[in-house]
Amino acid sequence: MTESSTTDAAASTELESRYGAPRRSVSAKSQRWMILGALVLAFGAIVYFTLGNAVGQLTHNDVGYTITSDTEASVDFEVSKDQDATVQCMIHVLDNSYAVVGARVVTIGPHEGSSPGDRSEYYRTDLRTESRGVTGVVDSCWQLE
Incomplete structure (x- = not known):
């Protein structure tokens, strides 16, 4: 191991102990599922409020x-x-x-x-x-x- 990689590792360890470990990014597949789930929930809300307003309204x-x-x-x-x-x-x-x-x-x-x-x-x-x-x-x- 070289001296610069040791210094980088020590700096990284010091930053992690001070600020916490860096966040991992969400995978593209997970992002697609979250977007699809949000769209399904939004569609369900639209249907609920549309039908809910029609029932009982004069x-x-x-x-x-x-x-x-x-x-x-x-x-x-x-x-x-x-x-x-x-x-x-x-x-x-x-x-x-x-x-x-x-x-x-x-x-x-x-x-x-x-x-x-x-x-x-x-x-x-x-x-x-x-x-x-x-x-x-x-x-x-x-x-x-």
């Missing part, structure tokens, strides 16, 4: 309306809810100054279906109005206990 969308006469209108709308839930929706017909000229509470009971695609259904309701309306909207929906 949403409504205006689809269309028809002003039949000065005293009648109909409103088409979509409601997404759990199949076994009963909800009520407030439907409004508005005039050109956004005043409510017709209103009705619609009760929507449980319906058939078991897949997540069966959560949404379309409805049409007819309303009597005080004067000619220009639009029909779903104001709000709520779940009955």
Whole structure:
């Protein structure tokens, strides 16, 4: 053994005793498995939060309306809810100054279906109005206990 290698070994031993042994790097194969595991966990989290938010959530969308006469209108709308839930929706017909000229509470009971695609259904309701309306909207929906 030469003197420089002995000096290097002594310096290395001294550094190890002071700062600890140098870290070993993670192998490329281990890095690939860690990345794959992180991707699987991220995908699982996305699926969990997407499905978790859909279950139990009540949403409504205006689809269309028809002003039949000065005293009648109909409103088409979509409601997404759990199949076994009963909800009520407030439907409004508005005039050109956004005043409510017709209103009705619609009760929507449980319906058939078991897949997540069966959560949404379309409805049409007819309303009597005080004067000619220009639009029909779903104001709000709520779940009955």
